[in-house]
Amino acid sequence: MLKSLTFWILLALVLGLAAGGVVHGMLPAQEAAGFARSLTLVTDIFLRLIKMIIAPLVLGALISGIGRMGGDVVALSRIGGRAVIWFIATSIGALVIGWATVTAFAPGVGLGLPLPATGAEPGLSTEAFTFRRFATELVPTSIFDALARNNILQVVVFSLFAGIALARMGEKGRPLVAGAEALMDLMLIVTGYVMKVAPLAVFAAVAATIAERGLGVVLTYGKFMGGFYVALLLLVLLNLAACGLVIGYGAVPRLVAEIRDPFVLAFSTASSEAAYPRILAALDRFGIPNRISSFVLPLGYSFNLDGSMMYCIFACLFIAQAYGIELSLFEQVAMAALLLITSKGIAGVPRASLVVIAATLPVFGLPAAGLLLILGVDHFLDMGRSATNVVGNAVASAAVAQWEMDREARVGLPAVAE
Numbered sequence: 001m002l003k004s005l006t007f008w009i010l011l012a013l014v015l016g017l018a019a020g021g022v023v024h025g026m027l028p029a030q031e032a033a034g035f036a037r038s039l040t041l042v043t044d045i046f047l048r049l050i051k052m053i054i055a056p057l058v059l060g061a062l063i064s065g066i067g068r069m070g071g072d073v074v075a076l077s078r079i080g081g082r083a084v085i086w087f088i089a090t091s092i093g094a095l096v097i098g099w100a101t102v103t104a105f106a107p108g109v110g111l112g113l114p115l116p117a118t119g120a121e122p123g124l125s126t127e128a129f130t131f132r133r134f135a136t137e138l139v140p141t142s143i144f145d146a147l148a149r150n151n152i153l154q155v156v157v158f159s160l161f162a163g164i165a166l167a168r169m170g171e172k173g174r175p176l177v178a179g180a181e182a183l184m185d186l187m188l189i190v191t192g193y194v195m196k197v198a199p200l201a202v203f204a205a206v207a208a209t210i211a212e213r214g215l216g217v218v219l220t221y222g223k224f225m226g227g228f229y230v231a232l233l234l235l236v237l238l239n240l241a242a243c244g245l246v247i248g249y250g251a252v253p254r255l256v257a258e259i260r261d262p263f264v265l266a267f268s269t270a271s272s273e274a275a276y277p278r279i280l281a282a283l284d285r286f287g288i289p290n291r292i293s294s295f296v297l298p299l300g301y302s303f304n305l306d307g308s309m310m311y312c313i314f315a316c317l318f319i320a321q322a323y324g325i326e327l328s329l330f331e332q333v334a335m336a337a338l339l340l341i342t343s344k345g346i347a348g349v350p351r352a353s354l355v356v357i358a359a360t361l362p363v364f365g366l367p368a369a370g371l372l373l374i375l376g377v378d379h380f381l382d383m384g385r386s387a388t389n390v391v392g393n394a395v396a397s398a399a400v401a402q403w404e405m406d407r408e409a410r411v412g413l414p415a416v417a418e
Contacts, residue, residue: 009268012203019203020210032211039208043269046201049194050274053187055147057277058155060183061294066163067177075404076164076295082403083296086396087304088340090239095336097234098310099317105227108321153302184294191277195265202268209379221377228314232384235310236391243395247402258282259394267387270379275390276301283394288401296400300393307388308353311381312339315357319370331364338363353385354378 024032066076138157140146146154166173166180244252259282262275276297283293313336320327327335338360358371374381 008199009202009264012199013206013268016203016206017210017215020207021215023207023211024214027211036208036212039204039211042204043201043208046194046197047269047271047274049197050271050276051150053191053194054152054273054276055150055155056183057187057191057280058152058294058298059143059147059159060180060187061280061290062156062159062298063163063166064177064180064184065291065294066160067166067173067180076160078407079292079295079400079404080299082400083299083396084303086399087300090242090304090306090392090396091309091340093238093242094235094306094310095313095340097231097238098313099332099336101227101231101234102314102317102321105223105230106321107224107227108318108323152298156298156302159298188277188281191281195278198265198269198274205269221374224318224374225377225380228311228381229384231310231314232307232388235306235388239306239392239395243399246399255286255394255398258286259391262394263387263390266390267383270382270386272301272305272386272389272393275386279390279394283397283401286398288397289405292401292404293397296397297393300396301389304393304396305385305389306392307385308356309339310388311353311385312356312360315353315371315374316360316364316366319357319361319373320364320366322373323366323370325366327364335360335364353382 023035027035137151138153140151140154140158143155143158145151146158166176169176240252240256243255247255259279262278262282265278266272266275280293280297283297284290316335316339317327317332339356354371361367361370
């Protein structure tokens with residue numbers, strides 16, 4: 001099943017490129033744009049189907065996982081603390097790789113792109129990045145409101161409270177824990193149905209983008225895109241190497257094989273959300289206890305977007321190069337530090353990476369309108385950073401699970417039934 005799905009998704013990707021190129025070459029621009037708009041209907045429906053699954057799946061998996069821990073708040077804090085430490089460490093690694101790669105490739109130097117007109121704006125709101133708004137958005141006013149808006153971070157907060165409370169209830173809470181487990185199983189079955197239309201959605205997404213913009217947009221920004229994908233490759237290798245130190249390098253190839261399918265899906269749809277149910281299932285097959293993966297993975301989706309963070313610093317420095325603006329080493333380090341903080345609050349924000357970039361540019365004297373230079377190829381870059389986010393969260397779950405299982409073995413704890 002996995003091999004079959006991967007094959008059809010890759011085939012759809014190739015056919016989408018070909019079909020989009022043909023339409024762009026044969027039809028006038030207006031008709032090609034109309035063709036692209038009609039195809040995006042398929043992609044929009046698919047992504048809505050995926051979003052329909054995510055929040056109930058997180059709710060069921062997290063409540064049941066915490067409930068099976070028996071109310072061990074200490075264990076929960078330990079797992080969460082280790083996850084956060086891992087997230088911060090890999091985030092710093094992502095920023096360093098992004099900074100080093102854009103400096104080495106210098107894709108903006110001598111690019112010769114026409115600069116945006118003075119006063120041009122990218123049309124993105126940056127109001128989401130105030131501390132007050134971020135802090136208040138952590139807590140839901142209602143779990144039903146959080147589910148309706150698909151606010152995963154708020155669902156996680158509610159699930160933490162509900163899971164701990166259910167575990168403390170003992171026998172009285174067991175029916176609700178069983179209900180949460182049944183909800184998770186239900187959502188995984190629904191996921192299987194939705195995935196059957198994934199190749200069609202991939203074809204539509206790629207064909208629509210190419211039909212409207214043409215294959216030339218890829219070639220025009222070749223150096224920028226090439227440098228970024230080199231950086232993504234280095235980040236993936238760093239994540240796998242760090243994970244190998246914890247779980248053993250012999251286990252890494254098997255982990256890679258398990259997450260291949262969600263990786264391809266995230267890349268093809270430019271959405272890491274689309275891959276969430278598949279990652280959860282892949283981690284289960286790999287042998288990671290569900291009580292750990294169902295806790296660490298949602299946290300990762302909220303706080304561990306390494307591919308997106310690396311894109312932010314890569315794009316900011318690329319824009320500076322394109323404008324010929326020199327940034328001191330101190331300013332570049334300050335930019336990395338700012339991105340390390342602001343990127344932790346971008347989960348759920350539409351076009352999150354672009355919003356972070358738009359908020360960061362003026363802080364360092366760079367025109368916010370410089371964002372217009374990269375909008376044309378953002379979709380192709382979003383494909384890579386979404387897939388990299390999938391790898392980062394999968395290896396984080398594997399590493400944290402290994403630490404926890406090693407600790408249980410050292411202190412002689414019995415295995416927890418899954």
